[in-house]
Amino acid sequence: MAGTVHRRGLDAQGYIEREGSLGRVPPAFRPVVAAARDRLLDVYGGRLNSAYLYGSIPRGTARVGRSDLDLLVVTRQEPTEEDRDAARSLGEALDKEFPEIDGVGTLLYGRARLLSEPETYDLGWFVACLCTPLLGEDLAEDLPRYRPDSLLARETNGDLALLLPRWRDRIAAAGDTDGARRPLVRFMSRHLVRTGFTLVMPRWNGWTSDLGEMAEAFAAYYPERAEALRGAAELGHEPTGDADVLRSYVDELGPWLAEEYARVHGVKASRPAD
Known part of the structure; x- marks a missing residue:
């Protein structure tokens, strides 16, 4: 499955098509x-x-x-x-x-x-x-046209390691209520799924914004982490306020993704502070 050539989201020349209208x-x-x-x-x-x-x-x-x-x-x-x-x-x-x-x-x-x-x-x-x-x-x-290559992967999501400390601060500030944690679960779930997808995007050779399809593309290359990303994809659509989920994101899945991303694609170039 991992060796299949995908063309979803690309035009005939292999560039990412603009989605939406x-x-x-x-x-x-x-x-x-x-x-x-x-x-x-x-x-x-x-x-x-x-x-x-x-x-x-x-x-x-x-x-x-x-x-x-x-x-x-x-x-x-x-x-x-x-x-x-x-x-x-x-x-x-x-x-x-x-x-x-x-x-x-x-x-x-x-x-x-x-x-x-x-x-x-x-x-x-x-x-x-x-x-x-x-x-x-x-x-x-x-702007230029874009291919689903390693340069694009690095410059879009190669900064997860820098984000994780900020995520921990946001989790601590959210308090103990499900209502406060639910938006964080949705946001972080979606971000991690997209990061997992762009990690494998050059090998998958295509583009999608569908969280479920992103998780399945990732699973083809990292089956040992497939369950975690599939779960995040589900929570990206139907979030809960589960504190254990947030802890797993910043203590387990997030750090692993950041390390693997740096190994495969390198680290995103620094940007001006927002």
């Missing part, structure tokens, strides 16, 4: 997408360079009442604290108004950062391949 947005989510588009223009005005959707809604796989709305907002200059506060307020208002979504996640970056050389195979790839244009200039026109 406005045409794939399920009808139930179109009102919130339209509201987000209009309000982004109202909030940012001339400061706004571009806005994108990403995640399950533009892929057409979102579930009503269970999926969040994921936005990338690009400002003409580096975003200010005022810009960040505006993004938080906008997300909270949309989440409150539209029961079809379960939260809003907004990434906010300046145009120069996204087009900078250090970000070409990280945020640049994210924009060009995983984001659906919603407003303004499409930065993908100024």
